[in-house]
Amino acid sequence: DTAVSQTPKYLVTQMGNDKSIKCEQNLGHDTMYWYKQDSKKFLKIMFSYNNKELIINETVPNRFSPKSPDKAHLNLHINSLELGDSAVYFCASSSDGSSGSFDEQFFGPGTRLTVL
Amino acid sequence: AQSVSQHNHHVILSEAASLELGCNYSYGGTVNLFWYVQYPGQHLQLLLKYFSGDPLVKGIKGFEAEFIKSKFSFNLRKPSVQWSDTAEYFCAVNAPSGTYKYIFGTGTRLKVLA
Numbered sequence: 001d002t003a004v005s006q007t008p009k010y011l012v013t014q015m016g017n018d019k020s021i022k023c024e025q026n027l028g029h030d031t032m033y034w035y036k037q038d039s040k041k042f043l044k045i046m047f048s049y050n051n052k053e054l055i056i057n058e059t060v061p062n063r064f065s066p067k068s069p070d071k072a073h074l075n076l077h078i079n080s081l082e083l084g085d086s087a088v089y090f091c092a093s094s095s096d097g098s099s100g101s102f103d104e105q106f107f108g109p110g111t112r113l114t115v116l
Numbered sequence: 117a118q119s120v121s122q123h124n125h126h127v128i129l130s131e132a133a134s135l136e137l138g139c140n141y142s143y144g145g146t147v148n149l150f151w152y153v154q155y156p157g158q159h160l161q162l163l164l165k166y167f168s169g170d171p172l173v174k175g176i177k178g179f180e181a182e183f184i185k186s187k188f189s190f191n192l193r194k195p196s197v198q199w200s201d202t203a204e205y206f207c208a209v210n211a212p213s214g215t216y217k218y219i220f221g222t223g224t225r226l227k228v229l230a
Binding site: 035103107109 | 159161208210
């Protein structure tokens with residue numbers, strides 16, 4: 001059984017388009033994350049939700065908007081895609097992070113976004 | 117602000133060589149420390165973690181790490197690497213009494229020659 005799943009695995013699109021990436025975890029975790037990994041493998045946190053509440057919102061363009069319909073899902077919507085958005089986006093989840101203490105993160109397989 | 121430094125960006129070793137990857141963090145309070153591995157084309161997975169207790173932590177696949185509080189370090193070691201250890205290794209820090217952030221280092225790319 002897949003613990004953290006993401007769809008799609010690959011996403012190729014034109015500049016200016018709007019796209020969404022979906023993430024689901026079946027681990028019963030309270031906290032979910034979105035990370036961006038650039039071509040140099042640098043991993044940067046973008047957002048984190050704890051029980052559907054946004055708790056981390058890094059300096060990310062407003063074009064990126066996370067949505068958490070329930071604590072098992074955290075989707076990422078990107079408006080007006082730009083070339084610099086090309087990267088691998090990883091979803092992750094962990095047990096309780098509400099007090100600031102996060103345990104091991106379980107990562108999804110990643111979504112490779114290519115903006116042409 | 118918290119930061120995590122991994123000074124070795126690329127490491128090339130022959131099989132059976134010993135490995136030590138450095139990780140230093142900049143936060144004076146209590147920290148939770150992690151090492152993750154990312155095999156080519158795959159997602160990150162946990163190698164080991166330290167929350168408290170014995171500063172020498174053993175993880176999967178023969179890896180271990182030592183937390184040295186006075187040096188703000190959490191170096192990863194393996195006495196004898198294998199070709200299958202070729203991967204990207206990330207150190208990560210979470211400071212519970214600081215911000216909610218979970219900070220990753222820039223990663224170390226390890227290549228093991230058969």
